[in-house]
Amino acid sequence: MSTAIAAPTDAQAPSADEADKPPVLLARLWARPGGKAALVLVVLLVLAAILAPVLSGLEGQDPNTYHDELLNSATGGSPLGSFGGISSAHWLGVEPTTGRDVFSRLLYGARISLMVAAGATLGQLLLGLLVGLAAGLGNRWIDGLLSRFTDLALALPSLFFSIALLAVVPQTFPRPLLLCLILAGFGWASTARIVRAETLVLRERDYVAAARLYGASTWRVALREILPGLVAPVVTYTALALPGNMVAEAGLSFLGLGVQPPTPSWGQMLSSASTWFEVDPTYVLVPSLTLLLCVLTFTGLGEALRKAADPRSVTR
């Protein structure tokens, strides 16, 4: 997109409602008490994931070293000490049968969790935008075809497809990428639906009609006139889709189909922890509550964003 051939219409028509521009959205979000808390927590979570090596270093541990000296081999390899072997050296205890440090595995697991969730959401967003815009701006045939296709994708039992695909695709294919692709491949339809609906509304607005009248191409209209107007609904929707993808990744890993060990992931931790719920509840509670906190935080952020984007909406 080159600025040299900027259309003369730009000055005359505001490209979108001022209120929907990202900085404004962020400011409104920050103004809400719930939004502030969610935003801070999200930033902290992302930082914790990025700084996983540093934080593990602070603790003096890494996610892969075995600590057999901290296990009681005679009782199934359960951690010595109480609360799953929590100590000043191992802040959240150690994993049964291996003695690996739970705190650092949790941090490194956050990387996979956030990476896959973000990747999947991004893919979902791009696909949804593409299909939704094409349907909303295309002629009746294109719209009809794409809308049917979207309906079909929405009717897919996506969990079952994901399980089948993850089981069938060879182990040599990088798992995090595969997870992103699968989650995006089955998640784009609802984004597309929203984008199409919003596009249909926006294209009837005066400034869009004006741009069309001036002879701007469909592509140009899509990028310069429609897209900015889509920011608010799409950002809101994305923020709500992210925790969904996070849960999906954890769920598939829980079923043993996600990232393969010894790479730490939360779903995997939960699945191996689930055997130990009676004798070592700490080991179950730590990843459970972390995942829960993460999901709730992102959901809270999404909700706050939704309210910030549409301040007129009443709490319902």
Added chain:
Amino acid sequence: MPRRIRLAAAAVGLTALVGSLTAACGGSSSTSSAAAFDAANCTGGTLQVLDQATEDTGLDPAELYTSGGGAIPRLLFRTLTTRDTTAGADGRTVVPDLATDTGEPSANATVWTYHLKSGLKYADGQAITSADIKYGVERSFSSELAGGPPYLRDWLIGGETYQGPYGANPDLASITTPNATTIVFHLRKSEGDFPYLAAETQFAPVPKAEDTGKNYNADPVSSGPYTIQNFTKGKDLILTRNTYWSKSTDSQRLACPDTIDISFGLSATVIDQRLAASVGQDADAITTDTDVDAATLAKAAVQPSLKARLTSGNFPDTTYLAFNTTKAPFNNILVREAFSYAVDRTALVNAEGGSQLATALTTFTPPSIGAAYHPYDYFPAGATGNAAKAKQLLAQAGYPNGLTVQLAYDNNDPQDAAALQQAYAKAGITLKLNPIDDSSYDSVVTNTTTEPALSLFGWGADWPSGAPFLTPIFDGRDIVQGGGNFNLAQYDDPAVEKQIDQINQITDFTKAQQAWGDLDAQLGKLALDVPLYTANDVVLHGSSVKNTYVDQWRGWYDISSVSVK
């Protein structure tokens, strides 16, 4: 070729990965204060069996692949010989069943003669004859009824070309039946272990008139203490007494319960949980194929009532790191020695669920195999590995900066690979993990053209002897080009092959085992593999089941001995 064991993992499958929860929440185990077990007064009641096996291929004695006659098949089929029904090390010995002794060998152990006991009958009242046993063995050669162990085809004269009793040449001449109670086997080579093979279900009698070919697996004629009342493949099997079976001809089966109700296809989770809870009918329940998991052991440590119902035993098996010595860098013995020194067996044992479920091993044959176990530790790695020695050997071998190799393993079983990876890192060896799908793992690793340089493998004995444990792994003549090769080192030494032939001629079992042990100790010096650990079997039973012990031949409950009365 002995059965390649997949230990618990094969049966547990995905349940091991997917939160298999073992618990007895809410359910309290009822303590049975009934009288102690008395073999003379043990009959009655219904025994419940909870198994993971689906038994969807049925119960045809020709198709079954068991060790020592198996658990449930042994209730239906009597064989020429069988395993000694007793707890402890004696459970590894072979004893007569239908035959009067364990077999009379010729001088070089190539001809084996058996005489049947008198008064033997099937569940329909017919007499059991030696011709029925011959027919039973012959059936197992039919390609329609494939699935049993491969030894018969290899050992019997004419076995490699014989096509079974249904074709144009129905008779296998190397088995003769001079009279109704005598049967003679003519082998093409010396096999001192023949009595052990004669305990497999292929040596069960099959009345020719009742043979329904492929459909026989749904309703085989019983020669054992029980007969099939109802059998739904994949779901359940109900056994009731065979009234023609008599304890007077059978010293190896107590057959206490009147009825045995077997549920198939349960998950390990469910079996563990139901046995631990032991509520209602489950108080009379056992399993013939499910070990408890590590968390249950941890729970038992603080729950004496649960601990009292744990029984342990051994199936002779070895999990080892297999080198393909035809590929670099493992064609260099210094590298193989370095790998032997650097191994951390403690981490492996813990990864398998701790010292109750696994025991570290420095020899290829495990102690549970009996006299063929000769302790040695040529490359002492200590409890957690000798990284310094390994580094020094690697430098000598031309890898002063360490090396990077791929480790192939079954993706259903990642814990050992992860434990090895972190231990080898200390010695400067970078293991790149190469998970292979469970469904194709065996075919990739046992194919000489696709065999990786380094892989994790397990081996178990079809019977407790050095022969089926060592021969397929170290006999160069057993290197099968293409698929089905278990000599993963692809080790080929004519001198060793000659030694193997000599040991096979020994008919004195103890002497033969000593010789196998010597052979293992001799081969160990070559570092053709790194023995890692042997798995132990720890099993749970319902609170009312009595006389429970794990037999030392197979590592599972001897179901023919237990009582629920």
Added chain:
Amino acid sequence: MTVFLFRRLLSALAVLLALSILVYGLFYLMPGDPAELACGKRCDVSELAQVRHAMGLDRSIVAQFWTFISSLFVGHSYDTGVGTTWCSAPCLGFSFQSNEPVTQMLLDRLPVDLSLALGSAVLWLALGIGFGLFAALRPNGLRDRMTTLVAMTFSATPLFVLALLLLIVFCVWWQVLPFPTYVPLTQDPGQWFENLLLPWLAIALVTAGNYLRLTRAGVLESLGQDHIRTLRAYGYSERRVVLRHAVRGALPTLATMAAVDIGGVLAGAVFTESMFGLPGLGKLMVDSANNVDLPVVTGITLLAAFLIIAANAVADVLYAVLDPRVRLA
């Protein structure tokens, strides 16, 4: 109405056909040889060819797909190598790994999922509507806010995390519920109920939040309407107005959503069954996927798709019937 029903049915069938082409095509194009998997580990070349022939893999994909579709209606005979097995309509294929028609395997597991779906639906409707009314009685009060917050928290919780937490609470700390084991209803209704309570609760708590929100919104909306005002004017108690009359306004939406959720309950079953070891379709799906038993995987995926589509169709019809404002055309 008849025209509406007919059109709805037709479009549902079209979607189903499109989906089955997608499912079948997707799995067919996957790498790996289904014949090799079905044949097992000791399989030589000739045996493999035989299995491939028995599975029909040596024919074109169109012919295979036609067999698949036609056997749904007329059944199909499968050669298992040593005999033939008749797979009667609706035949979803044949599992060569367990030597059983897929339809039969699914039917065997269905009672578990029916139990899960019905029990949890009753529970989530009761919880959702109950607490929705509870919240709507004093809108925007403290108890409204608290109820909504708790419900939303449960809604956002991953099912497998919630199930684990419930297990720790009910099974380890309080020891009031058993670790779930499936006991058929026909065998022992009491045991059936007691054992399924925990999985029901897990599914219901995750699902109930939406019902609470809808009930609350529906009630608040109808409270503003004229006939309610009239009722109030007649002096009916607020409780009675809400419980007897206002809730009617929320019914169409609730019924519609319940239909859709029951149709999608198999997804939840995957986690609950895998975790508690309940022998239902969800567990069969995970196990079959792990064994790459493609006919079973295809069968369950199609069944799940069918349930979703059917549920959506039912939901549309329900909505049309219950809400007179929807025009049928």
